[in-house]
Amino acid sequence: MNRLISAAVAATLLSLAGCTLHSPAPGKPDGGPSAPAGSPPASKSHPRFAPPPGVSSHWNGTLGVYQIDSERDTYYRERTFYRWQDGWSWAGTLQGPWEPVDSTGVPPALYRHHAQ
Template sequence: MNRLISAAVAATLLSLAGCTLHSPAPGSPDGGPSGSAGSPPVSKSHPRFAPPPGVSSHWNGTLGVYQIDSERNTYYRERTFYRWQDGWSWAGTLQGPWQPVDSTGVPPALYRHHAQ
C-alpha cells in the first residue's frame, strides 16, 4: 500500500515539475505587443475577451474593447457591439437592431474616449 501511495505522490510531483509560469513581456501589461510610446496598445486578440465572431477586428488595450476594422466608431466586448454616432447605442450583432444606451451601459474607457 505504501508503494502505491509513494508512486502516486511521485507521479504528481513529476507532472507538476513540467509546469512553468511566464511573466508578461516587459512594457505590456497583458503580455501582448507593447507598441511604441504614446500609441495605444494594439494586438489581434485579448487573453480574456473573445473577439467578435465573423468580424475583422483588433484589440485596443487603451479602450478595453475590440475595434471593428470595417466600421467607424464601432466596438465589441463580451458579446455586445457598441457604436458611437452622436450618442451611444448597443446591439447583439453588427447588423443591429441598435438600441440607445447611456454611460452606464458602455465600458468606462470607451465612454471616456468619445466624451465631449
C-alpha cells in the same frame, strides 16, 4: 470511489485542453505587435475577452474593447457591439438592430473616450 476520482481527473483534463503554450511571436517580448512609442496598446486579441465572431477587429487595451476594423467608431466586448454616432447605441450583432444606451451601458474607458 475510483470512478468518482477518475471522472474528476477527466473533467479537469478536459477543461485544460483548451489551454495551449506557445512561443512569443517576433516583435515585443510578450508576442504582441511592436507599436511606436506613445501609441495606444493594441493587439489582435485579449486573453479574457473573445473577439467578435466573423468580424475583423483588433484589441484596444486603452479602451478595453475590440475595435471593428471595417466600421468607424464601432466596438465589441462580451457579446455586445457598441457604436458612437452622436450618442451611444448597442446591438447583439453588427447588423443590429441598434438600441440607444446611456453611459451605464458602455464600458467606462470607451465612454470616456467619446465624452471628450
